[in-house]
Amino acid sequence: MTKRQTRLFFLGSTLFFALIFIGLTIDSHRQISALTHSDQMTADVIAGKRVWHEKNCTNCHTLLGEGAYYAPDLTKIAEQRGAAYLSQFLKNPAAFYSEAKDRRLMPNLNLGDEQIRHLIAFLSWVSRIDTNGWPPRPLLVSGAFPGSSPAHAQQAAASSDPVALGEALFRKSPPACAACHSTAEGVQLVGPSLAGIAARAQQRLGDPEYRGHAKTAEEYVRESIVAPSMFLVAGPTFSAGGRSFMPDNFGHSLQASEIDHLVAYLMTLK
Amino acid sequence: MRFKSQRVAYYYFVVALLLYGLQVVFGLLSAAKYLGPDPLLHLLPFDKTKEIHTNILIVWVLTGFMGAAYYVVPEESRTEIYSEKLAYGQLIAWTLMGLTTVTGYVFGWTAGNKLLEQPLPMKVVIVLVMLAFLFNIGMTIRKAGRWTTTEAVLVAGLVLSALLYLPALIDFENYTVGIFYRWWTVHLWVEGVWELIQGGLLAFLLIRLSGADREVMEKWLYVIVGLTFIAGILGTAHHYYWIGVPHYWAMFGGTFSALEPLSFFGMAVYAYSALRRSGLSHPNRLALHWTIGSAVYSALGAGILGLAHTWPAVNKWTHGTLITAMHGHMAFFGAYVMIVLAMITYAMPALTGRDEEQSSAVGMWAFWLQVAGMFGMTMAFATAGIVQTYLEHILGIGYLDTQHKLSVHFVMLMGTGSLFAVGVLLFLVDFFFLAVKPRVHGDSRAGSGAAWTPSSAAQASK
Incomplete structure (x- = not known):
């Protein structure tokens, strides 16, 4: 092999796989609306997403399994807990968990009632995304889910x-x-x-x-x-x-x- | 140092290394919080220390890449940098951006998007500085009218890095679409175009450290970066298994990301075969260590440990656990931290006029402590991640109860992390206090790396 040939190999294969990748991306865009129920993305959901980012939630929690590993995954939390519990929890996490017992605690983010409502709307929307079967079994904050295989x-x-x-x-x-x-x-x-x-x-x-x-x-x-x-x-x-x-x-x-x-x-x- | 303007690299390395030290401080802080309880809960909670830890990493590694480019490009194109002033101005703007961003994080000014937390105004500054940098490098090459494959691969990596940062400037309404394009930046950086930078720097170092034939080295460089893109582009799909995109991505992700280790192994073999020619006879033993270390550790951390959890059937259980932290730490350290430190230790004698053969015991300790510390940290994350996967994801025990059982691994993380921190500290001491100050142009006391050849070494040993 000469250097000319290996250069051709580099440029050719890069172009080829980049084109496949772009083709799949275009196809994904056609399907993402249905998979994520984007018709249910109300103004509240979008506002909630903004709260999620502003409050840096992803640097302790995971969502869809992505984020940091310092706090529980929240993909299905809206489904597991319901709005009434979550809004009360978000007002004062220390009333629900103790740092002495769990060694870590969520700081109070001083969220307003509106922000809490939006955040919960966002998390319920996320809980309905088609995640290809993930998590394969329910992830819990505490306790255990025995025999749920x-x-x-x-x-x-x-x-x-x-x-x-x-x-x-x-x-x-x-x-x-x-x-x-x-x-x-x-x-x-x-x-x-x-x-x-x-x-x-x-x-x-x-x-x-x-x-x-x-x-x-x-x-x-x-x-x-x-x-x-x-x-x-x-x-x-x-x-x-x-x-x-x-x-x-x-x-x-x-x-x-x-x-x-x-x-x-x-x-x-x- | 053949060209006066190469000295700008020194100041880039100064900034990079200071930030490196700061990154490690925030890493240790974050690790301590895993053990808990956290006395800084209301002042500097985990989300902030972790965000600062990862963002400083990105900024300082990029600073190192830019410094390395300012060192490599004049030497490869055989000319002075187009504008030294622009290079300094750009460094100042970049450093101010970095410090403003980190200070902003402390006060909660963040875009809250993993690894791309920089607020929009800061992102715009990053793009502008990158453009100024690429303009300066481009004009340097144009002025010389001469370029080599080694520097072309390096520069291509830097140009594509800037290009792939652009999607990060867009705010997508759909969270899934946001994640999809976030990986265009993050994945295609670290498992794509940054490997071009690593490959280019590795080729540059190996040609000089081993005296290997440039034609042969550059020919194989194309093969390595070709393999990188064959696997890496569609390998992006290993982030698309569970985020709400079409399910066919799992098949592409599983197949192509399993090929990703190939280019890293390619680099390890590349380094090994180049160094077999001259043995380990180059006087700058420290640079040799970091260079080979980078090739070996990236094969291990990015190659094998990445492969360990990339199959959809495995990733289904390990996704969202500390297994990712295991892979991430060793991969980033091996591929990017070590190659930057290799460039720094290689360029130091030329930049400061320190004798190349003066093998620094402190420098060696810095190398081995970092290597050992990182190995230990990787093992701590691995054991914690395996236990977490088993207890939480497979048996269904709650997150908090599982974390409680991981305490012993977090103690191990703190211990090995401290070892690593001592290694970093020694590197900084070596760089800032034991090296001679930046060398004035015209001073030719010490030989530069480029002047050394295997035949001259053979003569010297006779």
Whole structure:
């Protein structure tokens, strides 16, 4: 090989692969709108993206797995936590996590109510982006998601036992119940532990604080999924102003049969 | 130093090395925060120290590249720099830009886009300074009417770096589109056009340190940079697996980024075969160490450690973990930090009039401590990243609980990082205090690297 030939190799291959790259880029532009649901990019979403950049969020957190590795990934956080919790959290992170226990803490960014609303709109838009199946299993801020492997879910689906189906759904994301609720005694994640919920539901029916319409424990559990504010568990990180931080849209986002399965599973937690 | 105006390189190296020291300080601060708790939480939280750490890296490595170009281009084109004044003015503007940007970060003035955090006015200054630099280099070559392949590859890398920075000036409304073009700058810099710069500097150093035949070296240089682009351009796709773009990118990314190590191995073989000719007989042993070190460490850090998590099936689990920090640290250090330090140690005797053969013990310690420290840091990130991948991404244990279990690796990171910092400190001591001051033109006390040939070395040893 002469120098002339190797130069030709360099220039030719560079040009060739650059052209392929540009061709794929043009094709990607045709598809990105559908993959990212860009029609749902409202003014709030775009304003929220600006807050995300201005507050330098990406230099602690990852989003779509990109950023810094000092704080949890936020790709699905809007789906896992819901707007009520997140807006309360963003007002004062120190009320929810302790530096003594976790060794790190998110500083208070002094965000205004508008900024918080925009940021949450942006994060919910991100949570709906088609990420080609990433993360392969839910990423949690704290606690654990035991037995949520795809194999586990398949096994449950094959069994057609409502309790098994309910448990599999409980550990799936969405609805990501297990991201906030532990089923172990005394282990409090974001929401109250659900250990013994079936027995507790019975007592709640007679609680003077209870505002719902359930007559049986099973009805209580069902109601707590679709209308979480009917009974408020005491604690500043669970509710504010008479409203639970738990998302109140499961009545729409889950099918009736799915709720049946969840109730069947939760009723086994005696 | 054959041309008087090459001395501007010295001042570029001064700025580059001071920033290098500052970068390491912010790196140690960030590492300490991983261990926590953080007494500076409200004053200088992690996002700021990390942002300053990575941005100073980019600025000082580019400063080093520009200094190296001002040293290499006159020598290759055999002429004085077109405008020495412009070169100094450009350095001053560049340094002020760097300091303003970093100060701005402390007070929260940021574009908050990973590695491209520079606020828009600062980005415009960067583009203007780059243009002034490229104009000066271009006019120098034009004035001489003569250029070599080595400098052409180097300059092509610098021109393309400026060009690929342009997408960073646009604010995309769609976050996914923003990420897509962010990688045009970041990936195509470090796994594309910067490798041209590394390759050009490596060829320049090897020709002089080993006395290898220029025709042969430059012929293979084309092959190496050809391989870089064959793999590197479509290799960009390894950042496109999970961000909301068409799924076919995974196939392209997996295939072509797996080829990326080829050009780095090419460089290692290139260095090895060149040095086999003359052995290690060049008197500037320090420059030899940094040159070979760069070729070997970039093959390891950028080549092998990059390959380790580039397949979509693996990356699915490792994406978003400290595995990326493992690869990033050794790749950047091996490919770009070491090649700049190689240029600095090579040019130092000529720039300062220090005796080439005066092998500096401090310089050697600086080399080995940095190499060992970086190896340790890479291992600390690797073990932390593997444990994090397994516990958090595979077993499904929460982020905070997982981080708690990584403490021992963060202690290791602090320890090896401190070792590395001592190495950097010794390099600075060697450069600033043990070397003679910048040499006046006409002083020919010490021989320059270019004057040395293997045959003269053979004669001397007889």
